[in-house]
Amino acid sequence: MNFSPAIAPAGAAHEDTPDVEFRGVSKLYGDVRAVDGVDMALKRGAFVSLLGPSGCGKTTCLRMMAGFEQPTTGQVLIRGADMTHVPAYRRPVNMVFQHYALFPHLNVEANVSYGLRQRSPAPPASEVKKAVAEALAMVRLGGYERRRTWELSGGQQQRVALARALINRPAVLLLDEPLAALDRKLRREMQIELQNLQRNIGITFLLVTHDQEEALSMSDQVCIMRDGKIVQAGSPRELYDEPVDRYVADFVGRSNFFAGRAGSGANGTIPVTLANGFATQGRSPTTAAVPRAGETIVLSIRPEQMVMAGRAADLPGDVTSRLEVVLRNRIFLGEHIEYLVEHATLGEFLVLIPRQADQGDRFATGDTVSVGWRPKAALVLRSTAAQA
């Protein structure tokens, strides 16, 4: 335990006690179920993201951890101690607000030292000064102590907000869309910086975002939320490769979906008949219920899992499912080319071809080409599940 004793709540002991735990937490605003029966445990030292569309309850979750809101039902535990009814100022968590909420009447130093100055007994001034200098150095703002907050750029304000929170060595750092106000380039820089910071200091981070790229690239674990519920939690790779349903598959990355009916499968492979009668196969999901024979399903195929060739005969041998399509649109993406193709009965879908394979550039809009996929590239998902 390398945390200062001032913030480790009594009774917290085990290294594998989660830093924050939600047990069946719901929050109602009148009739609105902002958060609906969420169970969640943040492993110590992890970088976790809460990802979901606007209004799905991410901020509400964060605010219940910070203590600004009380859950209607359920329990909030921090390092094993029940904090459901403990006020915000007595919780060992800190938050970085979306618009930073820096105190405009205080300079950078007074902002950063604010948390330390609230402790009783107050730490000696020399210690506070040292801690502030360290915290500012950590966010690469050494020497900015005397600045007024409005004399800082957006990125610098962001860092002051980080330093102000981290100086308290919280059990968890809560970040509510901290990068949303920054421009693209700065956001990218701050993402990397946040990630490095988190690894160096080992404090658990919980990041709220609705930018899936951000969530996937930064976190060890991502919780996908929808309508106040967590639909799936897992590593970015798990979410991308093994989405539990069409919603997650669509939210994390992009995918092509084809409706169909499952046959009876074995060994992780399921034969599928698409709506137009096309017979193909896909792998059965490992994170969600396996579709039974005869059940309606969706087949999810990532655009980059598709292969393309001028003639069906030129497709690799293991590409068992093949379709004749017409190229409708071609978007140059640098490393890749994205094609929008149309099949006579299955409609339009996307194919992403790396440019290095030299056939990638050959095709032009209007051409008729062959596309296909390997059985392992297609995921069979029950279409009814979790569509409530």
Next chain:
Amino acid sequence: MNTTQQRSGLVTTALLAPAGVFFFFLLILPLIVIIVYSFGERAPAGGYSPAFTFDNYLNLPARGKAILNTLTLAPLATLLTAVAAYPIAYFLAVKVDPRWRLALLVLVMAPFWTSQLLRYYAWILILGSKGIPSWLALIGIPDLRIINTPYAVLIGAVYGFLPLMVPPIYVSLEKLDKRLLEASADLGATPWRSFMQVTLPMSLPGVATGSMLVFILLMGDYILPQFLGGGKVFFIGNALVDLFLQSRNWPFGAALSLSLCAIMFVAIFLYMRFVLRQSNLRQEAVV
């Protein structure tokens, strides 16, 4: 280019002209007259006769009591009014359901709907020997005199100027970003400490505005001391009424009123500097 510049110059002049004329005839010119008068002599039958003497200024200590009263009671009354107004403004801006805010704010202003004189007469009755002192006598606190003492003036001032003090404080509290209070709580500050470290400093500009307003009005007031001070507690304003209308010593009155202006100017300057430094607030800071 040159003609457009000339034209915009003309427009600016035209727009500023009414205010300029107004200021010149109603402020600058009278001020010059007062300055000139203040160096003159009282004409034998009263009024002004031209001269150049500093006697009027040297004579100011003759009205030292009025100056002293004004300089102690006006700031004190301003302070008390601010102290009384702050909780009201806080309650309205923070605690009250937004639906009721406007109605309650209007109620705070309601005393302004009746005549000032009427309200002071009411206070004379309340504070007079048949009012509060007689009730206090019933519970064993006899012989308390309030009316015609500085206390009566202070009570009347707080009552009378509260409606002017509440709105500016209310506005500054209302626009205070609630997320700052959450940030403060998040960083471990108890509600009381959050109030002292965030709410109070950030609402000081409102307190300063209200105080300035009340202070300026109090410094020049003469009705309040006349009614509730009963001629025993008098302000510079009362001395001026006396000098201009009764003893008709205009030059001395001019000197006294210029002194009042100078005192106010210095006091306001010092006060603003103090408040601005205290709160460290600048325009840009209010995001």
